[in-house]
Amino acid sequence: MASQFRTYEEYLDSQLQDSDLYYLEDEAMARQLIELGYRGSSDTLKRAEFEARKRDDSAASNPRRFEPVRALASAGKDLSGFPLLQALAAREDMVRAGKLAVVIFIRDTNHRGQEVSGYIDYGHRLKTDDFSLYFDRKRKLLHRPSDLSFYNWETQLCATTSSPNFEVIADPSEGLLLKNKRDRKIINVNPRVQPGDNSRRHAVDTPEFLQCVIFDHSPRR
8 A cells, every 4th residue: 555655645645534624724733643543544554664565565566676686707708619618607697696506627738738637616716716807718717726626647736625615525436526515415526427416417518628527516405
């Protein structure tokens, strides 16, 4: 009902009778008597109640107005000819919203020509890295020793680090496993077996890297 009126005064005026103005001869006084319940409807809203209902009605009719807008690093970028960046751009919004957890496996050579490989927590890197530099191709996406896993095939440097989204598990029989911290489901990165519950493995055929695989995991609480 509050949404029908622009102001509280208009709401009170809707309950005024001609006789009220005739006998009282004061519009402000007539409104005050209605607010106090001496005139008009017995369930007249107080000003605070009216304003609260106006806010509720506005929120219900414009739900998107209160949704935060996420800035996407990939927005407006031309990613033609870069399949991995295209795949990451398609997932960026869902990853930022927490609806999808993504792990990126990359095998490539570093600036010294050494072959390196490892796993990257895409969601964590989105929060800690300026991904617009990668989507603009000003910087090449490569793993770091601080990512989920890193291995330099020449120096044999090996490092594993759990992230806010994944716990790294070195299993003696299964090998490298990644446990999602939200639903505690395991991603098995071994290409010879299924990746696990709510997870999918996607090989990305791209000239950007020697090898690239994306693991999509849909977290369940």
